[in-house]
Amino acid sequence: RKEVEQDPGPFNVPEGATVAFNCTYSNSASQSFFWYRQDCRKEPKLLMSVYSSGNEDGRFTAQLNRASQYISLLIRDSKLSDSATYLCAVNLASLDMRFGAGTRLTVKP
Amino acid sequence: ETGVTQSPTHLIKTRGQQVTLRCSSQSGHNTVSWYQQALGQGPQFIFQYYREEENGRGNFPPRFSGLQFPNYSSELNVNALELDDSALYLCASSSPGQGTEQYFGPGTRLTVT
Numbered sequence: 565r566k567e568v569e570q571d572p573g574p575f576n577v578p579e580g581a582t583v584a585f586n587c588t589y590s591n592s593a594s595q596s597f598f599w600y601r602q603d604c605r606k607e608p609k610l611l612m613s614v615y616s617s618g619n620e621d622g623r624f625t626a627q628l629n630r631a632s633q634y635i636s637l638l639i640r641d642s643k644l645s646d647s648a649t650y651l652c653a654v655n656l657a658s659l660d661m662r663f664g665a666g667t668r669l670t671v672k673p
Numbered sequence: 674e675t676g677v678t679q680s681p682t683h684l685i686k687t688r689g690q691q692v693t694l695r696c697s698s699q700s701g702h703n704t705v706s707w708y709q710q711a712l713g714q715g716p717q718f719i720f721q722y723y724r725e726e727e728n729g730r731g732n733f734p735p736r737f738s739g740l741q742f743p744n745y746s747s748e749l750n751v752n753a754l755e756l757d758d759s760a761l762y763l764c765a766s767s768s769p770g771q772g773t774e775q776y777f778g779p780g781t782r783l784t785v786t
Contacts (some may be wrong), residue, residue, distance in 0.1 A: 606780075665713070
């Protein structure tokens with residue numbers, strides 16, 4: 565079983581739609597959780613950290629479910645500019661991160 | 674921008690050759706992690722350097738080695754290049770005192786022919 569698993573998609577949604585991504589992780593000792601956004605042929609950019617209480621940043625909401633070992637990302641009112649690959653990442657007490665393979669999102673007019 | 678820089682941007686090498694990639698961390702960050710990202714995959718952890726010492730290693734062979742310098746910049750060296758080494762190589766900087774968030778540089782795209 566992979567350490568971090570994501571639905572690869574692609575997710576094709578119209579502008580204004582709400583879309584949700586899930587990510588599961590295998591190591592129950594994982595301590596920190598993140599969502600990154602990666603545009604084609606660019607580096608991953610930190611979108612948001614995921615906290616136990618859940619957190620929101622504008623149109624983006626992240627949730628953590630430790631019992632079921634998954635994190636989620638909800639994007640409301642999708643924009644064309646949200647088209648990208650979304651990577652979830654987890655790490656243990658050390659600082660190395662384990663990434664999922666990414667979920668590709670395309671927002672269409 | 675993250676303030677993390679990498680050089681070169683692109684590189685083409687021949688199988689069997691050696692390559693050195695460079696990374697300058699964000700100001701105030703003392704930890705550099707290196708990742709390999711193959712097409713269509715997520716970044717795979719190679720190793721991490723903290724205060725000039727290797728602080729963890731992923732599932733990569735010994736021909737992948739690294740260094741960190743007193744100014745916290747870092748190098749990734751790959752010997753005896755193989756075709757499968759073709760990938761985007763990313764470095765990320767972080768600082769334990771500021772949480773575990775990592776910030777990536779633009780990457781070096783290595784092609785091995």
